[in-house]
Amino acid sequence: LWTPLPETADRPDAAPDPAPDPAPDAAPDAAPGVRLVFAAPDDFQRLSVDGPALAVDRDEAFGGSDPDRVRLRDLLKAVTAEHGPLDTVVFALPLSAEGEVSRRVAVATAELTALVGALADGEFGRPLVLVTTRGAVHARDGDRVDLGVCALPALVRTAAREAAALRVRLLDLPSDRAEWPDAVRAELADREYPGVVVAARGGRRWTPRLSPVPEDAVPDAPPVVPGGRYLVTGGLGGIAHDLAAYLVAAHGVRLLLTGRSPAEGEKADRLAALRALGDVRYRRVDVADADALEAAVAEAEADWHGPLDGVLHLAAADPTNQWAALERHTLANETAGTFAEQFRPKVDGTLALARLLEHRPDASLVLFGSVNGEFGGHSFGAYAAASGFLSGFADHWRHERGRDVRCLAWSMWTGVGVNRDRPAEPAARRGFRALDPDEGLRLFLAALAAPHHYLLLGLDLAHPELAEELAPGDLYAGELVVAHAGGDPDAVRAAVAPLTRDVPVPVRLVEVPRVPRTPEGGVDAAQLLLDAAPARTRRTSAPPATDLERRIARIWSDALNRPAVGRDDSFFDLGGNSLRATRLLALLDDRLAVRLTTHELYENPTVAALAALVGDPGTRTTGPSTPGPGEPGPGTPETGMPGTGAEAQ
Numbered sequence: 207l208w209t210p211l212p213e214t215a216d217r218p219d220a221a222p223d224p225a226p227d228p229a230p231d232a233a234p235d236a237a238p239g240v241r242l243v244f245a246a247p248d249d250f251q252r253l254s255v256d257g258p259a260l261a262v263d264r265d266e267a268f269g270g271s272d273p274d275r276v277r278l279r280d281l282l283k284a285v286t287a288e289h290g291p292l293d294t295v296v297f298a299l300p301l302s303a304e305g306e307v308s309r310r311v312a313v314a315t316a317e318l319t320a321l322v323g324a325l326a327d328g329e330f331g332r333p334l335v336l337v338t339t340r341g342a343v344h345a346r347d348g349d350r351v352d353l354g355v356c357a358l359p360a361l362v363r364t365a366a367r368e369a370a371a372l373r374v375r376l377l378d379l380p381s382d383r384a385e386w387p388d389a390v391r392a393e394l395a396d397r398e399y400p401g402v403v404v405a406a407r408g409g410r411r412w413t414p415r416l417s418p419v420p421e422d423a424v425p426d427a428p429p430v431v432p433g434g435r436y437l438v439t440g441g442l443g444g445i446a447h448d449l450a451a452y453l454v455a456a457h458g459v460r461l462l463l464t465g466r467s468p469a470e471g472e473k474a475d476r477l478a479a480l481r482a483l484g485d486v487r488y489r490r491v492d493v494a495d496a497d498a499l500e501a502a503v504a505e506a507e508a509d510w511h512g513p514l515d516g517v518l519h520l521a522a523a524d525p526t527n528q529w530a531a532l533e534r535h536t537l538a539n540e541t542a543g544t545f546a547e548q549f550r551p552k553v554d555g556t557l558a559l560a561r562l563l564e565h566r567p568d569a570s571l572v573l574f575g576s577v578n579g580e581f582g583g584h585s586f587g588a589y590a591a592a593s594g595f596l597s598g599f600a601d602h603w604r605h606e607r608g609r610d611v612r613c614l615a616w617s618m619w620t621g622v623g624v625n626r627d628r629p630a631e632p633a634a635r636r637g638f639r640a641l642d643p644d645e646g647l648r649l650f651l652a653a654l655a656a657p658h659h660y661l662l663l664g665l666d667l668a669h670p671e672l673a674e675e676l677a678p679g680d681l682y683a684g685e686l687v688v689a690h691a692g693g694d695p696d697a698v699r700a701a702v703a704p705l706t707r708d709v710p711v712p713v714r715l716v717e718v719p720r721v722p723r724t725p726e727g728g729v730d731a732a733q734l735l736l737d738a739a740p741a742r743t744r745r746t747s748a749p750p751a752t753d754l755e756r757r758i759a760r761i762w763s764d765a766l767n768r769p770a771v772g773r774d775d776s777f778f779d780l781g782g783n784s785l786r787a788t789r790l791l792a793l794l795d796d797r798l799a800v801r802l803t804t805h806e807l808y809e810n811p812t813v814a815a816l817a818a819l820v821g822d823p824g825t826r827t828t829g830p831s832t833p834g835p836g837e838p839g840p841g842t843p844e845t846g847m848p849g850t851g852a853e854a855q
């Protein structure tokens with residue numbers, strides 16, 4: 207759900223806008239802090255960005271679905287040679303919803319990817335990149351979703367995770383154009399805001415928050431029409447097979463399964479097992495081929511003597527080959543081919559299903575997405591964007607068309623499907639739980655009975671990074687932790703007793719070495735939770751041993767807000783999450799002039815290991831500068847390893 211942000215002036219982390227106030231006729235080369243605005247000429251006028259701003263026609267700079275990255279870099283070189291490092295880049299995506307959806311999705315993602323690629327290595331400064339959209343999210347009643355840009359929030363969140371040199375944010379503008387200048391001004395005035403997606407509505411800033419859905423509040427209704435007629439796309443895939451078997455066996459549904467490949471080998475076995483249970487047929491149809499889909503469904507409906515009752519859309523391009531070459535799939539290096547591959551089933555396929563269901567108004571639609579569509583995914587931006595499209599589509603269909611549609615965004619399934627052999631640890635580090643098929647099925651059934659059309663399934667809400675995303679009014683307490691920095695525990699217990707007496711959850715007293723603080727002086731709640739975690743047994747690690755280790759350790763202390771770190775402490779055990787990793791990498795670059803990738807940090811998560819890596823550049827997996835599109839850096843890892851920073855669910 208969307209909650210309003212406190213007014214900027216009321217927030218302790220808000221810093222004043224460093225760019226000068228708008229001067230009536232400010233020369234564009236006034237220093238410091240040049241703002242570069244990529245926009246269609248009309249939109250540039252409408253956004254009326256303050257300060258010394260240089261306007262570049264977005265179409266000319268990017269030129270469609272295959273932007274010329276060399277030309278873009280040349281442009282940035284010319285601008286920064288004349289005006290100095292970039293302070294702010296405003297990137298105005300198409301602000302009118304015109305044109306064919308799938309082409310617009312491809313163009314918007316290609317342009318944004320090219321821009322992030324050009325800025326990612328910090329050569330042109332460390333700007334705040336503000337991506338403006340209109341209709342990318344459904345934040346308030348009455349909003350209309352523009353399917354051409356609704357994949358963008360997931361891509362921007364991916365960029366925020368990957369590009370240490372940048373602060374990237376998406377601002378979704380209100381429908382009233384008169385409000386645009388104020389909305390942009392408010393965003394640029396709050397450079398330090400750590401959130402990534404903001405919607406400006408009614409003069410306020412809104413941000414998406416997680417709101418837990420209690421499973422026991424779910425009504426006990428059948429999840430499907432008993433004996434009903436269903437289409438399952440990607441129907442011989444791993445998860446689909448498990449769900450199909452349950453639905454046929456438990457509810458006697460009739461199924462049309464579709465996929466592109468012949469039912470051979472493992473798929474033939476799955477089909478035979480399903481056919482043994484009931485009326486199940488398989489047709490080779492690419493879900494993006496609307497005519498073939500219509501023909502296959504019409505044929506099944508004729509046999510079944512009735513129309514479809516619903517569709518489960520599970521078709522997806524398998525992203526797991528990306529694990530073998532993660533650096534090549536960061537946005538800085540990602541290719542149009544990967545985007546096209548991921549978009550075909552999830553974007554074009556969903557649009558084809560929409561066409562199919564246009565004249566089947568009572569049929570339901572369940573879209574299978576990923577938590578990456580909400581949170582982004584390091585090295586899996588195309589998959590994240592494709593999944594993000596699904597939630598935007600679900601919003602559009604539910605709110606604007608009144609259709610029975612759901613988007614289920616899953617964490618990771620184990621045992622079946624594309625992640626069946628993947629270790630669960632990297633996902634768990636982000637708070638994404640591994641779901642075995644039984645739990646997956648249980649959640650699936652609960653989700654179909656729930657009144658919500660967009661659900662994230664498999665989140666660990668006790669994980670500090672996700673706890674930070676919870677809506678304030680929806681925080682659910684599993685226990686109350688009373689943390690104290692020293693002192694007599696009995697005295698502390700007595701002191702808090704009047705406050706905790708009526709608390710309906712267990713109260714746990716924990717001694718912490720000190721109360722962790724944010725750079726602004728507030729209590730660092732996420733760090734406090736980690737310090738107070740019961741299972742966390744802390745080893746005492748030896749202090750940094752060399753001068754380089756000591757310098758790196760000081761930078762860690764700053765990034766983690768800790769007074770000291772040992773040479774063998776793991777960054778992640780000390781509360782390092784991907785946002786802090788981004789901060790750490792930026793600090794390492796600033797202070798040691800060493801540019802590391804998140805992948806290198808995840809592979810070398812201790813001060814000692816990082817010092818060894820930095821001290822011996824020959825062992826680095828990537829060079830100091832980012833490789834060109836599609837081109838691996840020197841020694842780019844060719845094998846996916848557990849514990850990498852990459853994130854596909």
Ligand SMILES: NC(=O)c1ccc[n+]([C@@H]2O[C@H](COP(=O)([O-])OP(=O)(O)OC[C@H]3O[C@@H](n4cnc5c(N)ncnc54)[C@H](OP(=O)(O)O)[C@@H]3O)[C@@H](O)[C@H]2O)c1
Pocket residue numbers: 439440441442443444445446464465466467468491492493494519520521522523524550551555574575576577615616617618619620622623624625626855
């Ligand atoms: N597994 C997980 O941990 C996980 C986590 C989060 C979300 N999800 C989502 O859950 C769904 C199922 O995942 P899964 O792991 O079961 O995947 P899977 O085993 O790879 O099944 C997906 C199926 O989609 C089919 N497909 C791909 N492109 C298609 C196209 N253009 N037209 C028709 N069919 C197409 C493939 O068959 P053909 O090659 O024969 O076409 C494949 O059998 C996916 O949407 C995925 O994004 C999975």
